Amino acid sequence: MRGKQSLIIIAGAAGILITWWVFMLFNPAARESIIFFPLNEKASYQSADTLLTLNEKKVNDLYEVNWKITSVLDQDAYLRQDIGFLFFNGRLTSKMSEWEQNTDRIVEEDTAAGKESSLLQAVSFHYSEIHGDEENYTSAQSMSEDQLYVIDSNFSPLSSFRKPDSAAEKEWKMILDKVANQQLQYNWENAMKKYNISGKDYLQIPLIRLPEYNSDPPRGFTTLQWNELVGNLWEGLYKNYFLGIKTDTGKVVDPIDSLMPLILIRIDTGDLLVLLTTKEGEYVLLQQKIPVPLP
Structure with a gap:
């Protein structure tokens, strides 16, 4: 049997503490879930990336940004999962999650739309659950991020940049x-x-x-x-x-x-x-x- 206990305390707006235990038993079927296991010293990510790209043309007066998350582990894992958050001007606009069983890689992609000039920031967590046997579970992890300034103005063409090159x-x-x-x-x-x-x-x-x-x-x-x-x-x-x-x-x-x-x-x-x-x-x-x- 596999089991894991973790204590998480949440306080709501009233300041009241609510405490509960999360107990997860062994389930032979793969399932979408991020569970921290001891880190595997022999597993590492060959690549782990988050990328934001502005599409050149607007759709229905909205600009579109392609959001892509990719990662490759140096070995197959029982469960590979990547999750990501995309923020426009500090507010969560979109979230993304993909998982696969018995693979070394994850690729996921989505499109987000906007209408005004904005700072876009995306952050991802790349996760692998590795099974040595039914009693030996470890994990590997990495993080990545990207940010993009999108300029949507009546006085200039639609454009984007990561680091500013001009005075404007x-x-x-x-x-x-x-x-x-x-x-x-x-x-x-x-x-x-x-x-x-x-x-x-x-x-x-x-x-x-x-x-x-x-x-x-x-x-x-x-x-x-x-x-x-x-x-x-x-x-x-x-x-x-x-x-x-x-x-x-x-x-x-x-x-x-x-x-x-x-x-x-x-x-x-x-x-x-x-x-x-x-x-x-x-x-x-x-x-x-x-x-x-x-x-």
Whole structure:
């Protein structure tokens, strides 16, 4: 029998803590699910990518952006699954998930539409569940991201860029960064006030920035400690964000149009928090305990 227990604490807008245990038994059939198992030291990703590309022509007065997630493991895995989130100006516009059994690779693609100049940010988690035998399950993981500035203006042709090359693009970058960041920062600060969280005590990481730590963990973490934290974090994000946000009333709401999650890590106490803001502006707090890194 395979079993795994994980404790996830969720606090709704009323500040009430709800605690439950998730217990998953062995199921011989492959199923769509991200479960963190000990990391496999012999498995690695040959490639793991997220790519946003603007289509040249509009459709029904909307521009279209192609969103592609690909990854290749260096061996076949019992279960391969990639999930991704796409944000327009800090709001979740689309999400994507694909899984395959007994393969080394995943390719998934979608199209998102927009009407105004926007900062598009996509982040993906690449996951593999590897079976040595019925009693030996391990996992492999990676993350990737991409961002694209799309300029949809009456005064210039439809265009996009990742890094600004001209004065005009630098101006657009400043404007779009400000639009997205002000809204996010305002909501994150209000959420922290709601839950009496002192932001200065935590390492604050917007979800889109997590892949920046793929090869360089935050200060205080070893690579192994950080990767274990990331694996458990994405398991929680999949169950409590990708599949729906559970509010304090017990209602599960679609995450589409919610704001980008903010991850808060306090190394000295082993607290891992995730701040969510639903489409309706309701705050939700996810909390996990993590092993405190050794000095």
